[in-house]
Amino acid sequence: MSTRPPQLSPTELAAYFAFTEVSSLLRHAVEKQLRDVGKLSYVQFQLLARLGDAPGGSQRMTDLADGVVYSRSGLTYQAQSLEERGLVTRQPSPEDERSTIVTLTDSGREVLAKVFPGHIEAVKTHLFESLSAEDVEMLARVMTQVSGHLRAEPPRSAAPRRRSSDH
């Protein structure tokens, strides 16, 4: 246990610090824009955006939760909220009675369309403005790489349900 006190190189440290900082600042900026323009939280926007991309504007709750890296209970809460605002509908899946299918409504698409330009603008301004094309490409490559790595190995974002070996 005392054999290997793990270390980060100065470069790694710098990368980690700057990464978390950018992530925080960017998120705050984006959240503000979404709140101001569409009265959406970041999560809500992410959910709508995912649905907008999905075929038929529909996805299962679990897939949505995994997609945005979010707890299932939190998703239930937000889905309810979005449903009350008429931006999505929820219905049990015909194929699997357990599943709930969330579907983007026309209203939802409208709101999405309304906030989208400003969102893009914010991302452009805050994240990309100071970067060269090569930087962006590099960033895309590296982040995709890490993301794949993260998605691959560990017990998925939400509740890993297995549990029997410990205790």
Next chain:
Amino acid sequence: MSTRPPQLSPTELAAYFAFTEVSSLLRHAVEKQLRDVGKLSYVQFQLLARLGDAPGGSQRMTDLADGVVYSRSGLTYQAQSLEERGLVTRQPSPEDERSTIVTLTDSGREVLAKVFPGHIEAVKTHLFESLSAEDVEMLARVMTQVSGHLRAEPPRSAAPRRRSSDH
């Protein structure tokens, strides 16, 4: 209003998506480790870590809040919590009666020392493991650049106090 629908290039989109995903996943992983090992939230850890770096283990509330990109009220809450656990102390600044100086205690340092190795390990595993040395360097450079850009221009993280033009 309809003149310039801003766009992100496919590369930018990929970079943005992967970036937010990595940021979420990494954060979750790190949070779990901190919770398990030291019963610390991410924010609490960041606060302790900042204090650990600061000369004398002390910082003003506002500087801490800016440092971790956090609301002032949230910081008050967490500082209270950390004080109750004996990990920090709070005292009014001698120089400026308004300011509260937060100081890391020996207990605080112990907890920090206890969680640190696992934290580093987690960051190494989840963020850097799949990256080459050049990738890391690049990441550090780009993130530092963006961070500087973000810190520079906008009304700072927390409450921009001005308010007079709108109603």
Next chain:
DNA sequence: ATCCGATGCTTCGAATTCGAAGCAATATGT
């Protein structure tokens, strides 16, 4: 010396978040 805006922090209430526990439907093994 004194007024007034700016600054630093806290309190307050509302909204959001999570994990644990619970319930229903499905899959799997025999």
Next chain:
DNA sequence: ACATATTGCTTCGAATTCGAAGCATCGGAT
């Protein structure tokens, strides 16, 4: 077919988060 584990979602309670409002102090102008 039937028991058992697994999966999908929701409910519950507790903890965290934020922004607005409030209070005290400071700085700079008169």
